Amino acid sequence: MGALRIGGVVPRSVWLLAAGVFFNALVSFTFVYVFLYLTGPRGLPVAEAGLVSGLGGLGLIAGNFTGGWFGDHFGHRRVLLAAAVSAGLVLAVLPLVPVAALYLVLPLAQYAAGVVRAANSALVAVLVPEGARRQAFAVIRAASNGGFTIGPPLGALVATSLSYDWLFVADGIGTLLFACWTARMVPAHGAVRKQAAAAGGRLWPELRSRPSVLVLLGAILIVDLVYRQQYTTFPVHLAEHGMDARVYGWMIAINGGLILLLELPVALALKSRPPLRIVGCGLVLVGAGYAALIPGTVLATAILTMTLLTLGEILYKTTATAYVADQAPDHVQGRFQSLYAGVSVSGTVLAAPLGGAVLGSAPGLLWPLCAVLAVGAGCAVLLASRRRELPSAVRVTGGEHTAVVRQGEAM
Known part of the structure; x- marks a missing residue:
């Protein structure tokens, strides 16, 4: 069904x-x-x-x-x-x-x-x-x-x-x-080339008029550095606690299996819920996943960490991508998606050197720091969700002025 x-x-x-x-x-x-x-x-x-x-x-x-x-x-x-x-x-x-x-x-x-x-x-x-x-x-x-x-x-x-x-x-x-x-x-x-040319390709005014999108992009930038520790410092940490590559392989299998099993049903079940609240909760879950390692790392806490990270990913990744798309005017839809796509893979380059530096100099600080950053980013998005969100409105952009026209008030 x-x-x-x-x-x-x-x-x-x-x-x-x-x-x-x-x-x-x-x-x-x-x-x-x-x-x-x-x-x-x-x-x-x-x-x-x-x-x-x-x-x-x-x-x-x-x-x-x-x-x-x-x-x-x-x-x-x-x-x-x-x-x-x-x-x-x-x-x-x-x-x-x-x-x-x-x-x-x-x-x-x-x-x-x-x-x-x-x-x-x-x-x-x-x-x-x-x-x-x-x-x-x-x-x-x-x-x-x-x-x-x-x-x-x-x-x-x-x-x-x-x-x-x-x-x-x-x-x-x-x-x-x-x-x-x-x-x-x-x-x-149909491409929106003519619209882009008419608008002069201005991206920043559109972003500035959508502060919640800016908050979301900043939060995703931070969380991607944290989230991708599961591919860099997390397996090293597991090895230091007696869990070899086979255990880590099963951890990744948990991630993939849960995503394939749950992501589509969750997207359908939560389709009418406010998107930024879903994203914020997802980021908080990522932080909670790393917080589970603070008391000590054993097999049970490692599994709990991977489960929470995956549930957080299921909540925030799809919803955040769709939210950015819903907020974007047609003539900058691609650039809005590029900004999100770019910040959402920033950890592929930065996670390893930054996480490795912390793990090498202060190993006990890594997981508390990851937890604080992710939870802080999630709280920022949750606070941003309290602002009036724009999907319920139609934006009319032209020249130097941007007006918000509520659906039903004008055609």
């Missing part, structure tokens, strides 16, 4: 896009093994491999932050296709380039992947009307998480049976097929 209700509000084009996202995520296993590839077949020392990987991460963040600008000016579907083709071609030939060229080629591939991510979110936002975006983004996230759950073990099989080079070839070909699928199955949607 729940699936039927979701299908009734999410357009067919989003389901078709989700099918492509699932396949693309299924073959996007190179990000898991890139460090092993650089230190193994490529023979780079650990420090140099870390530098190349870090540059790739910066490329990913830059793509997320700028992809929406391209979409606002040239059309989100068009930008998605161009970036997917570019990423696919670069990944497919990456094993052939010399080591020195990896400093440029890997960041370019990651940049294109970041543009794909931002354009994908913006495309969903323009395909789906307000009121159904939470469910639509939940469908896309479920497809992506499903692919990522299956992809890494499949990638390990490819790497051990064939070679690491084939990981990149398969990822590149899969990304090209994703572009072909999207071009064939997802209908073109």
Whole structure:
């Protein structure tokens, strides 16, 4: 029954896009093994491999932050296709380039992947009307998480049976097929290029008139640094307490399983609830997850931590993405999504060095600090939710003036 209700509000084009996202995520296993590839077949020392990987991460963040600008000016579907083709071609030939060229080629591939991510979110936002975006983004996230759950073990099989080079070839070909699928199955949607030109591309006035969005973006920036400690310092912490990689693998399995099981039903059940309150509660749950480690780390507290982190993710990620889309005027929809996409992956570059520095210098401070930051960010969003939210109003933007017209008062 729940699936039927979701299908009734999410357009067919989003389901078709989700099918492509699932396949693309299924073959996007190179990000898991890139460090092993650089230190193994490529023979780079650990420090140099870390530098190349870090540059790739910066490329990913830059793509997320700028992809929406391209979409606002040239059309989100068009930008998605161009970036997917570019990423696919670069990944497919990456094993052939010399080591020195990896400093440029890997960041370019990651940049294109970041543009794909931002354009994908913006495309969903323009395909789906307000009121159904939470469910639509939940469908896309479920497809992506499903692919990522299956992809890494499949990638390990490819790497051990064939070679690491084939990981990149398969990822590149899969990304090209994703572009072909999207071009064939997802209908073109009118870009808002003329609106962007008419408005002069001004982003800051729109953000300034929506302080709750600014609060949300700041909170997500902070929480992403905290949330991604589960991929960086958390496994190190588990190992220090006698829990090896197998235990950590089961922790990640808990994360993926709960997301696949609960995210769509939760999005449907909470669709009429105020979004910022849901996001704030989700961020607080992330903080509570790390707080569970403060008394001491044993298997039970580790499982509790991962469960709370996952429940927090289920509450805040889809809802925050949809909230930003609902708040964005048409002519800057892509840039709003780019801002959210960028801050929501900032931890991929910053979480490891910052968390590692705290763990190395004051290990007892790491989890209390994570808990305080996440709970503080959640409380800020909850306070912002007390302001009048804009989804119940229609914004009319033109020239230098922006007016809010309540639904039913004017046409």
